[in-house]
Amino acid sequence: MIQAHHIGEGWKHLVLILGAIIVILPFYVMLSYSFKSPGEIDRNEGGFFGAQELMVDERCVVVGGSREDCSFLPVVFNYSKAFSEAPLLRYLFNGVVVTLSIFLIQVIVALPCAYALAKLRFKGREFVFGMVLFCLLIPVHAIALPLYIMLAKVGLTNSYAALIIPWTISVFGIFLMRQFFMTVPDDLIDAARMDGMSELSIVWKVMLPTAVPALLAFAIFSVVAHWNDYFWPRIVITGNRDLFTPPLGLREFKGDADGSFYGPMMATATIIVTPLIVAFMLAQRRFIEGITLSGMK
Amino acid sequence: MANIVLSRIEKSFSQEKVLKGIDLEIRDGEFLTLVGPSGCGKSTLLRIIAGLEAQNSGTVRIGERLVDGVRASDRDLAMVFQSYALYPHLTVKENMMTPLRLRDLSVAQRLPLLGRFLPGAAGKMKTMSQAVAETAEVLKIEPLLARKPGQLSGGQRQRAALGRAMVRRPVAFLMDEPLSNLDAALRVHMRTELSDLHRRLASTFIYVTHDQAEALTMSTRMAVMMGGEILQLDTPSRIYANPANRRVAEFVGSPKINLLKGGLDSSGRVTLFGKNLERSVSAAPQEITVGLRPEHLTIAGVAEGEEIVTADVRSFENLGSDIFLHLSVNDGRETLTVRSDPDAAAHLAMGDRVRVGQRRGAAMIFDHAGERLHFEEPLNVAREVA
Numbered sequence: 135m136i137q138a139h140h141i142g143e144g145w146k147h148l149v150l151i152l153g154a155i156i157v158i159l160p161f162y163v164m165l166s167y168s169f170k171s172p173g174e175i176d177r178n179e180g181g182f183f184g185a186q187e188l189m190v191d192e193r194c195v196v197v198g199g200s201r202e203d204c205s206f207l208p209v210v211f212n213y214s215k216a217f218s219e220a221p222l223l224r225y226l227f228n229g230v231v232v233t234l235s236i237f238l239i240q241v242i243v244a245l246p247c248a249y250a251l252a253k254l255r256f257k258g259r260e261f262v263f264g265m266v267l268f269c270l271l272i273p274v275h276a277i278a279l280p281l282y283i284m285l286a287k288v289g290l291t292n293s294y295a296a297l298i299i300p301w302t303i304s305v306f307g308i309f310l311m312r313q314f315f316m317t318v319p320d321d322l323i324d325a326a327r328m329d330g331m332s333e334l335s336i337v338w339k340v341m342l343p344t345a346v347p348a349l350l351a352f353a354i355f356s357v358v359a360h361w362n363d364y365f366w367p368r369i370v371i372t373g374n375r376d377l378f379t380p381p382l383g384l385r386e387f388k389g390d391a392d393g394s395f396y397g398p399m400m401a402t403a404t405i406i407v408t409p410l411i412v413a414f415m416l417a418q419r420r421f422i423e424g425i426t427l428s429g430m431k
Numbered sequence: 432m433a434n435i436v437l438s439r440i441e442k443s444f445s446q447e448k449v450l451k452g453i454d455l456e457i458r459d460g461e462f463l464t465l466v467g468p469s470g471c472g473k474s475t476l477l478r479i480i481a482g483l484e485a486q487n488s489g490t491v492r493i494g495e496r497l498v499d500g501v502r503a504s505d506r507d508l509a510m511v512f513q514s515y516a517l518y519p520h521l522t523v524k525e526n527m528m529t530p531l532r533l534r535d536l537s538v539a540q541r542l543p544l545l546g547r548f549l550p551g552a553a554g555k556m557k558t559m560s561q562a563v564a565e566t567a568e569v570l571k572i573e574p575l576l577a578r579k580p581g582q583l584s585g586g587q588r589q590r591a592a593l594g595r596a597m598v599r600r601p602v603a604f605l606m607d608e609p610l611s612n613l614d615a616a617l618r619v620h621m622r623t624e625l626s627d628l629h630r631r632l633a634s635t636f637i638y639v640t641h642d643q644a645e646a647l648t649m650s651t652r653m654a655v656m657m658g659g660e661i662l663q664l665d666t667p668s669r670i671y672a673n674p675a676n677r678r679v680a681e682f683v684g685s686p687k688i689n690l691l692k693g694g695l696d697s698s699g700r701v702t703l704f705g706k707n708l709e710r711s712v713s714a715a716p717q718e719i720t721v722g723l724r725p726e727h728l729t730i731a732g733v734a735e736g737e738e739i740v741t742a743d744v745r746s747f748e749n750l751g752s753d754i755f756l757h758l759s760v761n762d763g764r765e766t767l768t769v770r771s772d773p774d775a776a777a778h779l780a781m782g783d784r785v786r787v788g789q790r791r792g793a794a795m796i797f798d799h800a801g802e803r804l805h806f807e808e809p810l811n812v813a814r815e816v817a
Contacts, residue, residue: 324483325516329595330504330533343520 248311433494
C-alpha cells in the first residue's frame with residue numbers, strides 16, 4: 135500500500151517537474167547566453183556560466199582599439215554592450231512611464247465603472263455590463279489598424295500618448311473589479327453614505343482599500359502585458375528611437391550582416407525581465423495578506 | 432431630539448408591494464422596535480427613514496422637517512448594521528472619526544497631510560478626538576481604539592459600530608438587527624447593555640429585529656409587522672397579553688401560543704374540546720380558534736372533571752427553571768404545549784396521560800379570519816388558581 139502511494143506521488147512530481155523544466159528552460163538559456171562569449175554560444179559549450187576567459191571584441195579592434203583595450207570578460211562584455219549599444223536606460227525609463235501611466239489611468243477609469251456596475255441600481259445596467267463582456271471578446275489585433283489610423287489623423291503617433299491612450303480603458307479591469315466589488319457587503323456602502331461620503335469618495339476611500347488584493351492581481355496582469363508588449367509600440371513608434379520601450383530595444387541586437395549578437399541581446403532580455411520578477415516577488419506577500427474583509431463578517 | 436412621523440409610506444420593488452401605506456409616529460426618546468418575520472418590510476422601512484431607500488409615496492418627517500429627498504447623511508441619523516459595516520482598513524478610532532471628519536471638516540481640511548495645517552483644523556481635530564475618547568469611555572472600548580476591525584471579536588466590533596453611531600450625537604439611532612451576528616449568550620447580555628445605553632442617552636432608538644424576544648425585552652413600544660403592514664403597535668406587555676389578531680398572537684411569545692379549534696353556538700358561547708368555556712362573544716356561530724399560552728395551562732392539581740382536556744405526553748423540553756411539555760390531544764390530531772414546574776413534571780414519563788387545566792388568565796378567541804373576538808362580559812371569572 136505504502137509503496138503504491140509513493141509511486142503515485144512520484145508520478146505527480148515527475149509531471150510537475152517536467153512542466154517546470156519546459157517553463158524554465160527558455161529563461162535558463164537566456165541567462166546562460168547572457169554570460170557566455172559568442173564563440174561559446176556558437177559552439178554550445180562552457181556549461182551555464184561559460185569559461186569566462188578573456189575575449190576580444192573584433193568590432194572594437196576594427197574601429198581602431200588596441201587588442202588589450204578590447205579584451206573583456208564575456209559577462210562584462212555582454213552586459214556593458216547591452217547598455218552601450220542601445221540607450222537601454224532610456225528604454226527602461228520609457229517602459230516605466232508607459233506601463234505606470236496605463237495602469238494608473240486604467241484604475242481611475244475602471245474603479246468607478248466597476249462600482250457603478252456592481253452596486254448602483256440604474257436602468258440598463260445589465261445591458262452595459264453585457265457590452266463590457268462583449269468587449270472582452272474583441273482581440274486587440276482586430277482593431278489595431280483603425281486605432282492606428284485614428285491616432286495618425288490626430289497626429290499622435292510617435293508619442294507617449296500613442297502608447298498609452300488605446301489602453302486606458304481596460305475592459306478586463308472593469309470586469310475583474312466589478313466581480314470583486316459584488317462581494318463587498320452593501321452595508322459597508324450604506325454605512326459610508328450615512329457617514330456622509332459622496333459616491334465618488336466611497337469608491338476611493340472605501341472600495342479601493344478593500345479591493346487591494348484584486349487590484350494587485352490586476353496590476354500584475356496590466357503591467358506585465360504592457361511592459362512586454364512588442365506589437366503595439368512597434369506599430370505606433372515608427373521613427374523616434376527615444377520613445378522605444380524595452381522590447382523594441384531588443385531589436386537593436388537582431389542579426390546584422392556580421393552575424394547575430396546573442397550575448398548582449400540575452401543580457402538585455404535579462405535586464406528587461408528582472409524588474410517584473412522583482413516586482414512580483416515583492417507583491418506576492420501583499421497578495422496573500424491583502425486587506426481581507428474579515429472585519430466585516 | 433425630535434419625533435419621527437411616517438405617513439402613508441408605500442414602497443414596491445418591481446411588481447411586489449413591500450410596504451402598504453405605513454403610518455407610524457415614533458415619539459421622542461422612545462425605544463421603538465419594528466419586529467416581524469423576514470420579508471415583512473421592516474428593514475425597508477428603516478432604510479426609508481434613514482434615507483438609503485426612497486419611498487414610492489408618503490412622507491417622512493423628522494421633527495418639524497420634511498426629509499423626503501434629503502440625503503441620508505443630512506438627516507442627522509446614525510445607523511448600526513447587522514454586519515457592523517466597519518471600514519476594514521481603518522482602526523476603530525479612525526472608524527469613529529470618519530463621520531465627524533465628514534461632517535465637521537471642510538473639503539480642504541480633509542486633504543491628506545496638508546489639511547491638518549489649515550486654519551481651524553487643529554481645533555476641530557481636538558474636539559473630534561475628545562468626542563471619540565468620551566464615547567469610547569462610555570462603551571469601554573478604549574483599549575481597542577488602535578486596532579482594526581479584523582482583530583476584534585464579534586462583541587467588540589458591535590461596540591465599535593455603536594461607537595461610530597454615537598459620536599455624532601444623532602437625533603435618532605437606527606439599528607438593523609445589530610445583535611443577530613452574536614452568539615446567544617452575548618446577545619442576551621447586549622440586550623441589557625442596549626437598554627442601559629438607551630436610558631443613558633435618552634435618545635430615540637428605532638430597532639429592527641425578527642426576534643420577538645429582543646422586541647419584548649428592550650422596547651418602549653413595539654410594532655409587529657407582517658406582509659408590509661403594521662398589525663399592532665403597543666407596549667410589549669400589552670401586545671403579549673392582548674394581541675390584536677391571530678398572527679400577532681402566534682408571532683409573539685416563545686414557545687408559541689397554543690391555537691386550538693373551537694366552536695361558537697348560536698348564543699355566542701365558546702366551546703373547546705366539546706366543553707363549554709362559560710364565556711360568550713357576540714358573533715355568528717362559526718369555527719373559531721382558541722388561543723391559550725403555555726403558561727395559561729397547567730397539569731398540576733387538576734381535579735377530575737376540572738380539566739379542559741386529557742392529553743398524552745409526547746416530549747419534554749427542560750429549561751431548568753421550567754419544563755415545557757408537548758402533549759398530543761385526540762390521538763395526535765392536535766398538539767398542546769404546557770409550561771410546568773419541574774417538580775410537577777418530575778414523575779411524568781413519555782406517553783403518560785395527564786389532565787390539562789387552565790391556570791390563570793383567559794383564553795383569546797379569534798374568528799375564522801383570524802381577527803380577535805372579545806368576550807362580552809367576564810362571566811363568573813374562570814378559575815383564577817394562580
